[in-house]
Amino acid sequence: MARIELPPPSSSSAIGRFAHRVHDAFLYIRPSIPEEDRRVYIMRLILLSIAGSIHVALIIWYASFGRWWAVGTNCGSVSWYVMTILVLRSGRQHTAMALGFLEAVVHGFAFTLLLGLQAGYVFYNFAFVTVAFLAYRGHEMRPRVVLATVSIIMTAVEILMMRNQTPMVVLDPLELEVLCYLNVIGSLAGATGSTIYFDVVVHRTEARLARALARSEALLLNILPAPIAERLKHEPGTIADNFPSVTVLFADIVGFTPLAAAMSGPDVVNVLNDIFSLFDHSADQHGVEKIKTIGDAYMVVGGLPPMGADHAGAVCDLALDMQAGLEAYSVATGLAINVRIGIHTGPVVAGVIGRKKFAYDIWGDTVNTASRMESHGIAGRIQVSDTTHRLLADRYHFEERGVITLKGRGEVRAWFLCGRPTAAETPAA
Secondary structure (H helix, E strand, C coil), X not given: CCCCCCCCCCCCCHXXXXXXXXXXXXXXXXXXXXXXXXXXXXXXXXXXXXXXXXXXXXXXXHHHCCCHHHXXXXXXXXXXXXXXXXXXXXXXXXXXXXXXXXXXXXXXXXXXXXXXXXXXXXXXXXXXXXXXXXCCCCCCHHHHXXXXXXXXXXXXXXXXXXXXXXXXXXXXXXXXXXXXXHHHHHHHHHHHHHHHHHHHHHHHHHHHHHHHHHHHHHHHHHHCXXXXXXXXXXXXXXXXXXXXXXXXXXXEEECHHHHHHCCCHHHHHHHHHHHHHHHHHHHHHHCCEEEEEECCEEEEEECCCCCCCCHHHHHHHHHHHHHHHHHHHHHHHCCCCEEEEEEEEEEEEEXXXXXXXXXXXXXXXXXXXXXXXXXXXXXXXXXXXXXXXXXXXXXXXXXEEEEEEECCCEEEEEEEEEECCCHHHCCCC
């Protein structure tokens, strides 16, 4: 809740200075009040203000009929509520609510004895039950139950005592009828005013929760694939899946370490952010899943749900776009940056690991082979395994590199991905 503001007072305006004194005394919400307490604080301020306003209306009403004893009593009630609001403003909120409720119960009971049930003061007891639950937090059950119980008991006592008793002060029928209407309106004003404010707070809170949930959902989807994020929300425990065929890509920015040594820290972060944002955009376009970045290395996989069967083609298209995008970025910035890419297709195990800062990752020989294809590749080239080449040999241009020796794998055959066929080279042409 934001503090209620008024324009700065004019030193030459007595009215302006008076308005600001009233503002500081009754309306200003001190920053010391915690955010979670402000709803209850404002609710109590509204209720005490409504109660005081009802007595002001009763003063005018009784004065118009010359009931000066009632005018004096209600003037005392108004003073009481002003004092109660100042107690509330001082931070003693429970004391203020006890004082306000005490005045309301005593005043209502006394005027019911004086004027009878037809005066309508008994209706305030019904409003007190609503007020008892809205003016306290959910965990403050004791004052809620006490106030509601006292209100119900007072209602029963007043009805039992006065149903067959003659009022001590007899009012004219019209005066009594209008007074009853006035008290009904006053009791409804208290209950309705607090309910409306509570409804506004609830809707405002729901809107904040919806925005927070949307931000949390967006953050979760930035960490995990959408199907995995949905499962994680509904399936406690370990998430692990076997995928018989996916295509893994590793990319490493060549020569970035010496380049970063000559740059400031913020510049290094900005360059990496530009490059990886470019890669992320291309990955989204081709429907492949980014797994992680480690330093200046980048890893994606195609073939995880809801990816289709052509994950090898999608990853190769991504590799060509990454290569072209980084070349354009180097020309635009004047930075000599190149990328080395390795691709392999095969089975993997995928799952979510960790309890804090958890991550979605993939494991298996396919991942190791793709990493070796990148690390044993050549700067500026896209090196693919023989497995991936066999899947795409009739759809892309490849250059055979020959047999290379990979650490932990021995001798394997490798190929360089050179590009897509031109329109003239397609079978349709």
